[in-house]
Amino acid sequence: MTREDPPVSLRGHYALGHPVIGPRPLARTRSFTRRGGRMPHTHQRAWDQLSAQVVLEVPRAAGDASTVVDPSFRLDPEQVFGRCAPLVVEVGSGAGDALVAGALASPGRDFLALEVWRPGTGHALAKMAAATGGQALPNVRVVEVDAALALRTMLEPGTVEEVWTFFPDPWPKARHHKRRLVGPDFTDAVADLLRPGGRWRLATDWDDYARVMRDVVGAEPRLELESTDRFPLRPVTRFERRGTEAGRRITDLTYVRVD
Template structure:
């Protein structure tokens, strides 16, 4: 079930670098027990999510209720997602993560904290948005510390670029928000330019919102002197 699938020639370039890491006993156990209950695969039909008759993600069936939905693109080890979902139980949270250790770690947190408003998808978030998420259906999309792809020849793989931003904006409701955080200064500048260029989005750089917790990954960057930039834009039409 849990395999990395190589990009096909006709598919868009991935915005993440597939990697394999050991899971350990606790995380392996979490995947075996909890993934069938709280998770699904973007690519593997054997672990596909519930779908509506037109083939889109059936969020009411997935969460057991109808509520505003937040999508986390690249939820990492899940600590930020779990903290925000716990503080905001009126919304549902879909964490999409390509790396199994992060999927497993978040499942462990969900069980430990007793959270019922989070589900976890394993795979490429952009592929999920393209194929399975209805236009205008999301309350918010978060992308915290996406891979900066620092080498110039790899910039085309960055998450925040015009076609990806257009996809995210299309899936947001009018008034919905896209929140990006990065500790890579050059990426922050580029992201601000790309977001500002979309005429249907409004906003830009903001102070770190209190609702976004500082993760262990972010704290390591802060300890090294990295400046963190938060950008929040809202779909205006």
């Protein structure tokens, strides 16, 4: 037995942290906590019917249950969607409101959603099924991966038309701010991915997070603030509704890659 070839019984849970196999890597700070949970019956049915067509299997760095995509894996959108079309990447698609609305409104564009919360994706598939009479939308795929890592490696730099980040988890307590998705590293990864002229659309209902977005993204020389208007294709989700009901202001930001 070699370190590269652990016995089957030691794979999985211990695969990254066992005396025989090797050290567990330092825990990374994640922008999410929940991945699973029960789905309502209609969402589970949509998952059972459509996930094989819509949710992509990708190689994982640390076993099947991991959200870490194998860093050597490169996704080929042309092969996945069967055509060459402008690509929109939605990070944290949640229950799929923007994803499904966007894909229906723009059949000429392809939509790749990165989401770790499976019940949310089940809900998205139920919305898709309701809109199509039970069919998969051909221009939508979901990958269950940590986008903070996947954006760095999974797609070819300079190829993405738009990145959407709507209502990322706000992590309002100061001690949790380090968990916020939108920071310098994520901004650098988005700037790398966008094609020149491509857009990053963000929305949040937390003023201090909006300020951070403006500071951090504003410091990235490849991205220029284009608009603070509401993106017309962005539907009202329960996160926006919750924010508005609590008296919070909604901020929309659209940046364009300028070089």
